[in-house]
Amino acid sequence: MHPATATPTHCPYCALQCGMNLAPGRGESPLAVEERADFPVNRGALCGKGRTAPALLSSRVRLTEPLIRSHATGRLEPATWEEALDTVAEGLDRNRRAHGADAVAVFGGGGLTNEKAYALGKFARVALGTSQIDYNGRFCMSSAAAAHQRAFGLDRGLPFPLADVPRTGCVILVGSNLAETMPPALRYLTELKENGGTLIVVDPRRTRTAEQADLHLAPRPGTDLALALGLLHLVVAEGRTDEEFIAGRTTGWPAARAAAMAHWPEHVERVTGIPVPKLREAVRMFCAPESAMVLTARGPEQQSKGTDTVGAWINLCLATGRAGRPLSGYGCLTGQGNGQGGREHGQKADQLPGYRKLTDPAARAHVAEVWGVDPDTLPGPGRSAYELLDALGTDTGPRALLLMGSNPVVSAPRAGHVEERLRALDFLAVADVVLSETAAMADVVLPVTQWAEETGTTTNLEGRVLLRRRALTPPPGVRSDLDVLHGLAARLGPGQGHPDLEKKFPTDPAEVFAELGRASAGGPADYAGIDYGRIAREDGVFWPCPTPGHPGTPRLFLDRFATEDGRARFVPVEHRAAGEEADAAYPLLLTTGRVVAQYQSGAQTRRVDELNAAAPGPFVEVHPRLAESLGAVEGQPLAVVSRRGRAVAPARITDTIRADTVFMPFHWPGEGRANTLTNPALDPVSRMPEFKVCAVRVETVDAAGRDTTPSTGAETADAAA
Template sequence: MKLPVNSELTASRLLVKETQCPYCSVQCKMTVEALAEPVKGEHRGEYSVQGVPNEASQGRLCVKGMNAHQHALSGQRLLHPLIRRNGELETCSWEEAIQYIVKQFQSMKDDYGADTIGVYGGGSLTNETAYLLGKFARVAIGTKYIDYNGRFCMSAAASAGSKVFGMDRGLTFRLSDIPKASCIILAGTNIAECQPTLLPYFNQAKENGAFIIVIDPRRTATAAMADLHLQVKPGMDALLANMMLKVIMDAGLVDPHFIEDRTHGYEQLTYVLADLQLEQAAAACGVDLAQVRQAAMAYGKADTGMIMTARGVEQQTDGHLAVRHFLNLVLATGKIGKPGCGYGAITGQGNGQGGREHGQKADQLPGYRSIENEADRAYVASVWGVDPASLPGKGVSAYEMMERVHNQDIRALLVMGSNPVVSNPNVRLVEEALRKLDFLVVADMFLSETARLADLVLPVTAYLENEGTLTNLEGRVLLREQGRPSPGETLNDWDVLCRIAAELGKGTYFQYDCAEDIFNELRVASRGGIADYYGITYERLRNEKGVYWPCPAPGEQGEGLLFSERFAHPDGKAVFTAELSPGWNEVSPEFPLILTNGRVLPHYLTGVQTHRSAALAARELENFVELHPATAARNRVLDGEWVEIQSVYGSFTVRARVKAYIREDTLFVPMHWGGVQNVNRATRPELDPYCRMPGFKTVAVTIHPLRLVR
């Protein structure tokens, strides 16, 4: 590829008074100061990174945040647009790039219709860009096909919260309430590695006497600090939640007044659980029944309690129902709407919360409105100044978009802030699909695995350079100021969209001078919706350092603790779930092991950013599989050697790590690597029927040492 070689990016003196980490959903605040400028061929730059006190992380930083500036200053940053000529990517001007996009999009619309163009976003984009991406797809292009990588992160918990509570927000409580909980259940979440700056809240809860229960197939760093670890078989979380509820019901530890006054559907649930055989269920879950009873009684007897889930529970083909069964525990005991109580979905991506609220999801309009609701469509259309009838209908989920690319229903694709060739399940199909496209344009900071396939690559700004708001896991909207000038010819994501829209003849709908202009329109578009940002302004965010949503008026403080008096359904009541899940158990003699995946501390998502940080990449240079010593012995695998893991969908190769703290029937592989080390070469394409979440956490596999395969 004919790419320019960039020296390390510098500023005259990089001094960022305040920014925030671009990685996880805590969104820790920090300063970044240049102590010594880099000199090419002599020494690298030296930088000082300090945490800034804030309500979420209280000034703490983890290793990713401490080194985030390294990717922003990397010599691998894309500084100019790249166009493919004669099979190679080479630099071009922005004018040529925009004209090329417009020509291709217009040709697709003329030949096949607007729905032949797809838009694919990301959960790390600012609220302003996420909002504008949805508007761009529906107004500038007119396509129904828009979705984003958050579909692989929060969709199960989001859809469950919407069904049960009438509202989806990551935490129904404030982070500062965690130490007030007497019992905490952490299901499928490894906070110690994924959100480490939150761990002191849980340590403080333990100091206050809290009993902490971790549900996870592995003995993670989070499980190590727990009082009780339930080492559940992957795919059986919903059944485990029902076992715990059955124990609580039988012990008379439910809250009858809360159930009567604030919920629907409890009686039907009791009928469904009446026949649940605890001994059989414990065997199916692979857990000790006595430990399940201990966990249930601890939560049931506690005066205050919290349940938190994350991808371990949610990234399954019954993830929606699994979360709802954990919510049954919350409702049956009345542990919500008061300090020290509630449910929390631990958001993964930096703006995983805000990114799913304002329209880059297939079925949503700004403010968490539904694109299928006529009143919602009419309101948003009035804000945008378009005819409601001109807005396209509901599209499909992210992976289903890839299927439509594969069968060429979608012929052109704009990818912004995502790397689908690594993050999707069944990536062999995704790779084939992207190669079939007539036109692929990718906006990114680096030449990601997806960008390498593109016809056009657009260089965009990093977290130090773009201004905008992000919403952390507790629903607190934060402002990230621009900290340094944009390097080279990089543009903010939203600016790219506005330039394309203008050349498409839709410029009157995309006239903004800065991110704040977009946010002010977002405020109006979200007004009256579930995720109401109307009362939040940049001025307030600068002065108050964050505001919770919903915040319907400028004089209001926003709600940190939700559901203290009523839930978000029209009648104010929450809904129990009586529909059971069969769980997942599809291993066979040919594929006898369960493959699950997850995160590790030094890396983030598909590694596009963290692999460009020398300090982070050095901590984990390559991918690996964790397997139990007994499993290793049965499969003749030696610690440290390369192995092949295979399912019916495909295979990948990684290095083995033999560890005693994982179940014998389970393999664990991180998700942060592409190429031959990509775990998603073996994951299955089945989706949750409710939320379209792929089943990343469960696939039947076999493992072989490569020395034997040869």
């Protein structure tokens, strides 16, 4: 059914959650996007993905009926909802009864609404009794979250609104290409410079964002930690520390200072490739104004030392008094649409709603009371995302998987291995909007509602809780994820002696959000004072917001940090090598990222004609010196080979990348799948895989796909080092 009037809502893609209006559409699309200039985050601006989002609502590209894999043909064939839910419940229950509760796993996504993320975590722990639940947000900003917790006692992507960014004196942007990942946010950096502020961009590539910088630092991939420590060394050596702030609002400075002093400038230059004069200039620019910020994204975070790397940048902020003060601080640019809220409310392996720890007896007791269960029945922490995927189908791992809102066949590291593990499962059920590469492998596929067909909340990168409104009726064969969990609970409950289990899983999102508020009450991420009406009236409410009369908290840490003593904690860290370094066999370093016209695994955006025209497929970005040594030609195929596999894509020759580095976007499956190559080495704290750096070699290939280059690129890599 087409809407009669425009509906104010938010984009389904990144963590900006840009405001938009959805009006009656024309032709194939039932909706058209209109500008919504009153929303403060994007002020009417939209990127191409947001502007074309209604194309996903077309029955031509999305799922409209359940599918079950036929034993006779081996193909996915249409089925009724009753058949599909019966089959899923039977597959989960069969494995649980045969092998125990942890033989069943749940995998979620950072694009799920708060209501769905909350219900999914509750379903895993109450309906299935399994500890085996995690989500693809573990691949997004878990290292920043861990560092936030260590230093400040609380994790929220940005501890201040985006509106503060143009008003600060200097921004160091580390490992982010906002111009392509969050185009409407680029205006904040433009306004920063218009206001007299300065911008430093840290990225091994001279991206469209780096071109806006007053200073571009291009470190060797995997050396961001050494860079941050080198800058802190110079801050100390040049007498630029804020001793009053350190003494009054922090702990642990002597050990952190000693660790930084071991990273002298000339050593850091050798490790990172950044000349000492540029290091000194960065310190001068950062320390000169009264206020400054450091913002990180996936570049420094998606490393096997990501938590320590972010911690080093936080130490730089603390040592210079750039935290816990107006217009200053450390922040993380969350990636996925609900990457912030998605990890706050229970679909992460070690957390309960409200950002409570699963191992905390008081937290378990509080949430169990809201859920109406015995806290002793709640399972403990399970495996992290990659460890969970790696264990699928093994003798000691899960045998059945329920997956919602994720496409690990494309998005997970060492993706070929993950695909093998998914094929080893006894049973796989996928709930999704489209037939993703992962859904195509499933035994049962459940077609679920998407952004414009459902009401629910998301929490953007600022910690602003927002309301997405239903703008049209979904197709008859489509149900919401909340309906799916309700239906499965109804089927699983009697077998557990809980004939009314489905009552614990309501289908009304407002009812689920109200319960989420009760479950989060008193926790670090407290939503108890937020309801749908208030979100609509105020255009979003910043958590924590413990009571209806509370104003919300746009700016954290101004009076005290969220630690027991109110002080921020310095954590001493030291640079160490990446999980995999270049060598004679694999002399180059691969880094991965996004392009402006595609999003995440591409499962949605690759179905939009306009976006595909702008970015039709993968490519391999190489420096001209490397291209010359290989005999590579623009547009001709190159093979990138790591210890995990081989990917082939056309060459893109550019001097905007280091000569010892190659870049591939990760949005595509098939032979150009970048994550075939990436290294699943895990950060010991966050369990984040090392997407951003792995050792590779590059070879030219002929039309038949055969390698034709005897050189590995070692000569060029050595020259660039």
